Amino acid sequence: xxxxxxxxxxxxxxxxxxxxxxxxxxxxxxxxxxxxxxxxxxxxxxxxxxxxxxxxxxxxxxxxxxxxxxxxxxxxxxxxxxxxxxxxxxxxxxxxxxxxxxxxxxxxxxxxxxxxxxxxxxxxxxxxxxxxxxxxxxxxxxxxxxxxxxxxxxxxxxxxxxxxxxxxxxxxxxxxxxxxxxxxxxxxxxxxxxxxxxxxxxxxxxxxxxxxxxxxxxxxxxxxxxxxxxxxxxxxxxxxxxxxxxxxxxxxxxxxxxxxxxxxxxxxxxxxxxxxxxxxxxxxxxxxxxxxxxxxxxxxxxxxxxxxxxxxxxxxxxxxxxxxxxxxxxxxxxxxxxxxxxxxxxxx
Ligand code: SF4
Ligand code: SF4
Numbered sequence: 001x002x003x004x005x006x007x008x009x010x011x012x013x014x015x016x017x018x019x020x021x022x023x024x025x026x027x028x029x030x031x032x033x034x035x036x037x038x039x040x041x042x043x044x045x046x047x048x049x050x051x052x053x054x055x056x057x058x059x060x061x062x063x064x065x066x067x068x069x070x071x072x073x074x075x076x077x078x079x080x081x082x083x084x085x086x087x088x089x090x091x092x093x094x095x096x097x098x099x100x101x102x103x104x105x106x107x108x109x110x111x112x113x114x115x116x117x118x119x120x121x122x123x124x125x126x127x128x129x130x131x132x133x134x135x136x137x138x139x140x141x142x143x144x145x146x147x148x149x150x151x152x153x154x155x156x157x158x159x160x161x162x163x164x165x166x167x168x169x170x171x172x173x174x175x176x177x178x179x180x181x182x183x184x185x186x187x188x189x190x191x192x193x194x195x196x197x198x199x200x201x202x203x204x205x206x207x208x209x210x211x212x213x214x215x216x217x218x219x220x221x222x223x224x225x226x227x228x229x230x231x232x233x234x235x236x237x238x239x240x241x242x243x244x245x246x247x248x249x250x251x252x253x254x255x256x257x258x259x260x261x262x263x264x265x266x267x268x269x270x271x272x273x274x275x276x277x278x279x280x281x282x283x284x285x286x287x288x289x290x291x292x293x294x295x296x297x298x299x300x301x302x303x304x305x306x307x308x309x310x311x312x313x314x315x316x317x318x319x320x321x322x323x324x325x326x327x328x329x330x331x332x333x334x335x336x337x338x339x340x341x342x343x344x345x346x347x348x
Contacts, residue, residue, distance in 0.1 A: 019279070023065060023074070024281075025078070027085045027087075028082060029047050030084065033081070036143075036207075036224060037142065037207055052285055053302050060301065065281065072100070074102070075102055077105075081107055088104065090122075092123065102125050105128045111154075111159070112151075120166060125166065126169060128200070129156065133177075167197045170198070172201050173204055174263075176224050179226055182201065186239060186249060202334075205331055229264050236257075240256050266331065274324040286302075288300050291316065296319035298315055
């Protein structure tokens with residue numbers, strides 16, 4: 001007999017053939033930096049006092065996930081600062097041994113020579129380092145701690161010393177304080193291709209761990225919101241020109257155009273098609289499994305919940321239906337979950 005949830009879910013395809021498209025593990029929910037555009041360093045009431053999975057529980061999840069996906073499927077380890085978690089590199093090695101590709105997003109602060117060697121030895125495929133400006137005073141001021149930019153630059157050298165294969169990406173936030181240095185940064189990455197492999201620009205968003213407000217960029221968190229839209233357009237147009245000329249800029253032209261529309265009027269709807277989180281597997285630092293944070297908590301790896309069952313469950317199918325009909329003007333989609341020219345409607 002069908003449950004009400006099963007009846008409600010309109011199965012448009014054979015769920016048994018749907019595979020996850022990507023997996024993000026938010027291995028830790030804290031950070032040692034004090035960024036002005038992110039407040040991961042402040043306590044999240046949603047995870048306060050809740051235990052985290054053990055290394056063995058993470059491994060069980062990774063092993064189960066492997067049954068759902070093809071060889072070479074990518075697991076992204078993020079946070080907070082992923083390298084603060086003692087088990088991150090052990091889990092990277094474990095995932096590599098099972099045939100996954102692995103990526104870590106990091107602020108670079110902990111990567112001295114010893115850590116760089118450990119990272120390379122773990123078999124990590126790709127490390128994405130945050131660097132918002134070539135001017136150390138700008139980067140450090142936005143990151144709230146002095147010496148961060150210098151550590152990132154050293155981290156690149158240390159990592160290259162131990163591996164010429166690991167992908168090193170730079171990730172840069174477009175905001176008021178960084179705008180005028182973005183082209184120089186893109187130029188620098190592009191002319192140092194023996195050290196770095198890519199640069200990805202991201203639009204400034206409402207800071208993590210702050211109360212959701214539609215007008216956050218006007219009230220409360222407007223100190224890093226770009227003030228002069230003409231300047232935004234001028235800088236992004238130059239990045240687009242370079243991108244078209246073959247510079248190593250990770251964002252597509254459509255994504256860069258979408259940034260312009262977003263900075264011009266963030267309240268304008270940017271989503272054209274349903275977002276692709278119906279194929280996402282997210283796991284939080286406390287082990288919660290979900291597709292989109294807004295729809296249906298499917299289970300928790302600390303309870304022994306099996307992602308192979310959860311992925312095909314009526315609750316997951318209902319979440320997919322909800323995601324496909326989600327009308328949220330979701331700014332996260334500008335930076336993440338990006339596939340080709342999807343899902344933006346670029347309206348001037
Ligand atoms: S942006 Fe990154 S480095 Fe800065 S507080 Fe957030 S998690 Fe930490
Ligand atoms: S648009 Fe945003 S809130 Fe809606 S399903 Fe996608 S990620 Fe979730």
